[in-house]
Amino acid sequence: MKYKLLAAGILAFLSASTVSAQEQGGQEKSLYIKGNALFAPIGILNLGVEKQIAPRYTLQGDVFISPWKSFAGHKLQFYSVSAEGRYYFDEAFKHWYVGANVSVAAYNASKWTYWNDDPTENWNGEILINSNLYQKGFSLMLGVTAGYQFQLSERWNLDIYGTIGTSQGFYKGYDKSTGRRYDSAEKFNKSGEIMPYRGGVMISYKLK
Numbered sequence: 001m002k003y004k005l006l007a008a009g010i011l012a013f014l015s016a017s018t019v020s021a022q023e024q025g026g027q028e029k030s031l032y033i034k035g036n037a038l039f040a041p042i043g044i045l046n047l048g049v050e051k052q053i054a055p056r057y058t059l060q061g062d063v064f065i066s067p068w069k070s071f072a073g074h075k076l077q078f079y080s081v082s083a084e085g086r087y088y089f090d091e092a093f094k095h096w097y098v099g100a101n102v103s104v105a106a107y108n109a110s111k112w113t114y115w116n117d118d119p120t121e122n123w124n125g126e127i128l129i130n131s132n133l134y135q136k137g138f139s140l141m142l143g144v145t146a147g148y149q150f151q152l153s154e155r156w157n158l159d160i161y162g163t164i165g166t167s168q169g170f171y172k173g174y175d176k177s178t179g180r181r182y183d184s185a186e187k188f189n190k191s192g193e194i195m196p197y198r199g200g201v202m203i204s205y206k207l208k
Contacts, residue, residue: 080105137171
């Protein structure tokens with residue numbers, strides 16, 4: 001039920017955005033490109049485009065690319081695309097806003113809870129080491145975003161944001177020391193949880 005309510009809320013938000021955009025169709029709309037300064041220093045790319053569609057509404061699309069086959073001894077390959085509708089309480093690209101987000105991700109990575117050398121027992125009683133375990137699969141995510149944009153100059157903005165929502169994952173678990181699966185599922189494991197799944201500090205440049 002909670003997932004249906006979340007999805008319904010997102011659809012309602014995007015519908016309102018479309019109606020507002022149609023009503024304001026004749027006005028000039030701004031366009032920003034942006035990059036996440038939080039992840040860039042460790043070689044993770046998060047790039048986006050945010051387009052104004054009405055005085056207080058924007059649409060954003062972004063990609064997240066973590067190419068690390070090994071990071072601090074762990075797998076950290078993660079690729080996602082995201083679409084988001086935003087509503088600004090003041091005006092587009094200024095100050096507080098809320099948004100509705102939908103994302104799709106593929107990954108070959110170790111969950112952060114496995115970044116230790118603790119022993120763990122799998123389904124058939126075999127003792128494994130957490131740091132040897134990783135997961136390969138994909139996730140579908142729906143969430144709500146809250147953030148704040150600072151105007152640094154006529155063309156530069158600073159966008160601080162975070163997203164929380166439901167993540168529905170489908171994955172297979174492997175032990176990198178043996179190459180064998182450590183889980184008991186015949187095909188994919190399935191997991192669903194409410195969690196923060198996006199966030200950062202975007203530096204934005206106005207193209208028009």
